[in-house]
Amino acid sequence: MIKPKIGVLVCTARRPEMLKRCLSSLLPQTRSEHFDVELVVIENETPTRLDAEFWTDLQGVRTHHVVEPVPGICPARNAALAFARQAGFDCIALIDDDEIAQPGWLEAHYKTLTHHEAMATHGPVYFDYEVPPPAWWTISDPEPGIDGAATSWAATNNNLLSCRIFDLPGFDASFDPELVHSGGDIDFFQRLNAAGGKIVWSSNARVTEWTPLARLQMDRFLEREEGFAKDLVKTIRKRKGDFRVAWRFGLRLLRELPLISRDRLRDLLRQVDDGGIARLRWRRRIAHCRGYWKGLWSPARDIRKIDGA
Numbered sequence: 001m002i003k004p005k006i007g008v009l010v011c012t013a014r015r016p017e018m019l020k021r022c023l024s025s026l027l028p029q030t031r032s033e034h035f036d037v038e039l040v041v042i043e044n045e046t047p048t049r050l051d052a053e054f055w056t057d058l059q060g061v062r063t064h065h066v067v068e069p070v071p072g073i074c075p076a077r078n079a080a081l082a083f084a085r086q087a088g089f090d091c092i093a094l095i096d097d098d099e100i101a102q103p104g105w106l107e108a109h110y111k112t113l114t115h116h117e118a119m120a121t122h123g124p125v126y127f128d129y130e131v132p133p134p135a136w137w138t139i140s141d142p143e144p145g146i147d148g149a150a151t152s153w154a155a156t157n158n159n160l161l162s163c164r165i166f167d168l169p170g171f172d173a174s175f176d177p178e179l180v181h182s183g184g185d186i187d188f189f190q191r192l193n194a195a196g197g198k199i200v201w202s203s204n205a206r207v208t209e210w211t212p213l214a215r216l217q218m219d220r221f222l223e224r225e226e227g228f229a230k231d232l233v234k235t236i237r238k239r240k241g242d243f244r245v246a247w248r249f250g251l252r253l254l255r256e257l258p259l260i261s262r263d264r265l266r267d268l269l270r271q272v273d274d275g276g277i278a279r280l281r282w283r284r285r286i287a288h289c290r291g292y293w294k295g296l297w298s299p300a301r302d303i304r305k306i307d308g309a
Helices: 016-030 052-057 073-087 105-115 163-167 183-194 218-240 242-269 277-297
Strands: 005-012 036-044 063-068 091-096 099-101 120-122 125-129 158-162 199-201 207-211
Touching (some): 005 016, 005 073, 016 091, 016 099, 016 105, 063 073, 073 091, 073 163, 073 183, 105 158, 105 199, 158 163, 183 199, 183 218
Parallel strands (some): 005 036, 005 091, 036 063, 125 207
Antiparallel strands (some): 099 207, 120 158
16 A cells, blocks of 8 residues: 655754754654655755754655745745645645654644545644743743644644645645745635635644744844734735725724823833833834834735635
């Protein structure tokens, strides 16, 4: 009996140590009675220099190396999908280079995908911190959830997809390069769902994301929040059009301005140090407003429309 072939796709850019940890965690996943596995490393912009000894450790696994010269996560992901389609994989797994796959990760994804006859699965991401996170840090580990529960969206940091997505009517299996933050993932999976592709939760397909000190800085966090807000506007524009998105986010901007002033005043009058929680509240509102404003004024000509979404 011919076993299905799964390609595990890892996009990376100038992070050799993270990539090493990720690939090392994938090696045990390649030994399965149910499927064959090939690893695909997609390097963005500049090839990462890994020592020869490390590549020797991967010799027992068929490994492919792709370089995508166009900077950005969406071009890298599109290069990954293009390679997967050409390679003739039956399924493709997506994991980020800063993540470590827990034992049984790929088996859990495959079991959920086949048992629930889904087009894609999405699994939980837990966090491993270089130092304890500050009091204002709002990201926490996910709840286990119900295996096989349907969802309408996902991120691309922990997934298994059937390559039937490439032949799904009405679905363009590529990432929109105009959405450079979280919007690219969400847009991809929302379009998949709108085209009839079933997406389910795989509760036992766990990965752990390494979170270094640099990511725990408030300015870095707010920069990401601004980008998310900008992509949110662009994504909704794809579905609702220019007029409705301008009305929706124009009103939201007007509503947020007095709330920013209120929260800023409360922070100034606060007598007790709360670890930055109050400061984050109003600065986060400002970051979102900046993102909304930039999204409203960004060019719409390259943003693909969605019918029926």
